[in-house]
Amino acid sequence: MTNLTFAQIDQTVLNTLERPRPRYWLFVALMLCGVLLGAAAWTYQIFTGIGVGGQNIPVAWGTYLINFVFWVGIAHSGTLISAILHLFRAGWRNPIARAAETMTVFAVCCAGLFPFIHLGRVWQVYYMLPIPTQRLLWPNFLSPLMFDVVAISTYLTVSSLFWYTGLVPDLAVVRDRSTGLRYKIFRVLSLGWTGTHHQWLNYSRGYLFFAALATPLVISVHSVVSWDFALALVPGWHTTIFAPYFVAGAIHSGLAMVLTLMIPLRRIFRYEAIITLNVLENVAKTMVLTGLIVGLAYGTEYFIAWYSHNAVEWESFRWRALGEYAYGLYFMIICNVLLPSLFLFKKVRRSIPWLFALSLVVNFGMWWERFVIIVGGVAHDFAPHAWGFYAPRLVEYCVMVGSFSLFFFLFLLFCKHLPSVSMTEMKETAHHAG
């Protein structure tokens, strides 16, 4: 896969950690402004009331939960790539595993913020914690939202630890090549890694166990998120297909985000020798698969709505295709199923502009998929007298900008301060290849 020597690998990666140019700080500052904008919007919302957004009755959930599901989805492929593909010994995942894992951790952070932003009384959120107090009240573990709390926090914990475990040998490499403050910081971060045989033995065993532990989480987290909807009565939500459908969709969107991040990274950091075109092509191939699964899920939903003879369900799906939000459905079919099928052509798979463009398209389409489900379901549910519409308002847009800014802010900081490619695993690959 790669013909680089160990030293070349180290050098390529360590080169990325050199003092950044002013333009880098400009981008960081820009993202920080976005974060502050989002924070200001949220603060305003807390003081004024959640009504500053566009939610209403019947559509009581809006972009906050759409973004929540979107970011949880993005968070998926990191663990998929680092854990499942690690267990499958798919060597091509090694160059992108670190960045994908990082993406996972940051995306979960972004996702985790949204349930808080979404709450009417966020200052009382501790009611959801199972702490025995004089309130003598216990959270309702029948509620899918409690499943969420457990699933998301588990996922965040495991994926952060997994990410950090993988980082330790690399941190030691950075420590060994640095001086001054950076040396001091990395000495602490690398946890006294010396690279002894004993350490390597424990490390690789630990990493394997982590991978095995994280694998079910890939399936569970988005399944649990899907149950926020599937366990409700709402037509368009209450289906058994939701767990696999959401997991497939999550991986689909996560892979798209990997491409979106890797292609610029590869170019800026001159990673062409490490993140080869073959790696990107493999991601694209996987996306063909996930895209087809997602397409199958779309079709199955329609089939079951028709096959069930349930008038409410059928009307809901008829309206989804012909009603006021029909454009959302067409966005998601075109962007998530039809356009990624272009990856069936080798020329498209191996063309950087196509890969990049299609990755953006899938991200867009997956956002709209969540819109169609979350807004469309309740906007047109059981009670025709209560049917209504929803459109996001300024505060929600600001928070959305804030969440994207936060993600890119963190990712920008990561690329220039931590090794964005796992040197350890690259060397392992090189060793096996050699």
Next chain:
Amino acid sequence: MNRRTFLKLASLSSVSFAAGCSPESPKHLYSLVQAPDNMVTGKATWYASTCRECPAGCGVIARNRESRAVKLEGNPLHPLNRGKLCMRGQAALQAVYHPDRLRSPLLREKDGFTPIGFEQARALLKEKAWAAARKGPDRVRLLTETVGESQTALFQTALRNWNSRPPLVYEPYAYEALKTANREVFGVDGLVSYRMDRADVLLSFGAEFLETWLSPVEYAWKFKAMHAAAGTHKGLFFLVGPLQTLTGANADYWLGCAPGSEAVVALGLVRRMLDLHRGRHLAPALRQALLQATDGHSQETVLKLSGIPLDGYERLVGRLAEAKLPLVLGCGSGLSDENGLRTNLAANLLNLVLDPELKLIDTARRHRVETAGRRVEVLELFKTIAAGGADLLLLNNVNPVFSLPPENGAASALDRPDLFVVSLTSFLDETAQRADLILPVKLPLETWDDYCGWSDVVSMIQPAMGALSQAPHLGDLFLEAGFEGEPPAPDFKAYLARRLQTQGRIRDELEWLRALQQGGVFPPTGPTIAGAAPLSLAQQLPAALATPYSPPSAAGLAFAAVPSVRLFDGRGANKPWLCEIPDPISRVAWQSPVRMHPDTAGARGLQSADIVTVRSHGGSLEAPVFVTEVVRPGLLVMETGQGHGAYGRYAEKVGANPFALLSAATHPGCGGPSSLLAEVTLESTGRRLKLANTDGSRTQHGRAFILTTTPAELLKGGPPAKTGLTMDNFPLTLPLPEGYDPKRDFYPPHDHDHYRWGMAVDLDRCIGCGACAAACYAENNIGIVGETRITQGREMAWLEIVRYHDERRMQRVMFMPMLCQHCDNAPCESVCPVYAPHHSAEGLNNQIYNRCIGTRFCSQNCPYKVRRFNWFDWEWPEPLNLQLNPDVTVRSKGVMEKCSFCIQRIKEARTRAKNENRPIREGEVLPACVQTCPTDALVFGNLMDKDSRVRRLCDDPRAYQAMGYLNTKPAVIYLKKVLHEV
């Protein structure tokens, strides 16, 4: 000073300083320094009084907590409304606590109004009155709303002292045509009442008796007494008219006729009935004259002129001819035009033809609004004033500048510089704005008076609360100003008591006290007295009948301004509850759309929410379009009440005023105005307005919300028991252990101890009037969100009247009160992460506000969409907050809320029962909606008690649960609406 003293002093002063700096200002729960002896904090006192929101005069009881009236309910002892109130009655409280209520008199000076003291204002009034009186006869004029007999007597005395003629009563809807028709046919120059409850067939030519006509609450219960399904029997109600208002929406058959052609139909029916040998008892001369007069009204002519379909007309003729006790009502006050008098005459004659004894017409029991002056008299008054014929004009709570067409010149007459206008009103409305002195007087809930909605009833008005301002009683004002020497009584209360005694209405103090306690002096026999026979029946044809029918011009559009069930003639427009509760037909709140048929709109390329300009000879206005099938093509309809230029923050700049379009002319035969215009033009402005409507789809897409049945089906014994799992074939599953079925249920049933509260809603009795919704707003401190937020879907109503059109016949409108169903398998309960929706031991689905963190999942999962979210902290501008029910939490932003079955009332009953060591009695708990429903459509009680009314209604063959197939096991049991045809 030594060191020790210094330290002592320093520590003492710092402690005392710190103690004085409490971070919170002191809170006083109750403002009464010295409570009255019999006042128990937290315990309500009830005062009986009379509602004065319209001339009907229903009895009310006001719930007083800590000297503030917090809720109005109908007086159960009052024979007129029998404990019920309409939504306007419920909202009367909001006038008392209105933030824009005037606190002091205002005197007009060069640069606008200046507040002055009450003493000064009263002195000024007295001085002006006597100065005018000395100038000559009739220099003081008084235009008043409808008032009681005692007040009228005092007015008359004072005016006589001022050398002037008696007061003139102004009502925008004064029933001139009906009064004239009654005089011509029954020999009664007034407004008779109808024993509608005994009729078997009711035919109306448009009278809006469920909304504003004469006495809406009274006719609502009377209507349902004849029209509700009782077993397999159900009375019949035909409506002949160009549109359906709320009353029309309750008709079994709507025969849509061309605007103004009701008279032709009525005369045609007279002819048919005569031909079918009804009316043999008539005087031969009259009979002959009738035959002659109706000569040109063959069936073909009638159908051609009116546009009524043949089969509908045939059915009407058939049913009317067979009817044992038919009652015919004339045209509506909002549809009266130059043919209106003829319609009313023909309707009265039809009654005469159909029933020789006029058993359903009570000429002895008359409606008080008959004292209202005819429109010609009112216009004559303004003409006199404009010509300088008076020096002082007193206006008692009337707003002619708003409710008269501008061409009548009321505004310019008031602006005359040599005329001193005193407006006795608490609100700065359009008329008061033109007054020279605005002298606020106490509102009916704070004052002493009497009123007689029925002529044989004395209904007492007494203060139900402490005074909020220094405003004087209206009566006291006239006792002070109207007498140069000693007034006949020290105050109006004494005047009232003395007058009732001299009139023989009461004998002694005991009876006075009893009258105050019960709310009045009521006929001993209860609701009905033996009505006197008609004074003199018509022996010959009324002359007005002979005037030929003038068909409205076919070319233009017709326009009708109908009185609104919410805002009446505009006096309700300043009350936020009435603005917030949507119109029953259009489901639009805060706005006044112009309704039209899809054909009318389609021909002009208009859609709902397009803003149009409606132009008549009298004026023009802009309003959004609302397209509906319940209006005849070619007719535009607007409800009156909005479009105020003044009248407080809730009324100003809201909607448009259709009075402005109406014709200034009056009818020569009856002296009444015309609220139906023959010709208006319509232009699109190209702009659109987001309608503040609270409905989604107008039809229910085949879903099991409103279910209907027919008498024939009921006769067959109802459908077989259902056993399936689909929407149309799911059994009634009571929210009780017996409703548990292991095949369907995953979780075991709830155990309830002694009580499982439930409600039965008879859709056949519901008339869609919205009184329940208003009562709910009043009882439960529900926030008012305003027009913009309703367009965003943020209305807070816990109970709404859902309106659906029948998919098979869009002309059929059906209503359904939709509130929290208190499900046994509540979808909201399982999804909340913090148990904020909580299933109580008595089966209630409680929402614990303190626990709620605002995930809103409960609302998402509620198939009935009855949950409401506090998107913001809602505002009650002072002193509206004084109306808040102290027994109900005011919810803050970020929490979910919904109907609680008025749990505060359940708790009160439980405490009472516990103190008396007994179970809660049947009927002891009445939620606010159940209490006020004029037609008794709502029944509340304990489902565990097999003998309770609500439980027995569960066994009715009409019983079903809305969307019951979801297995939510609602505790709200609906009874199917019974339609005469499908």
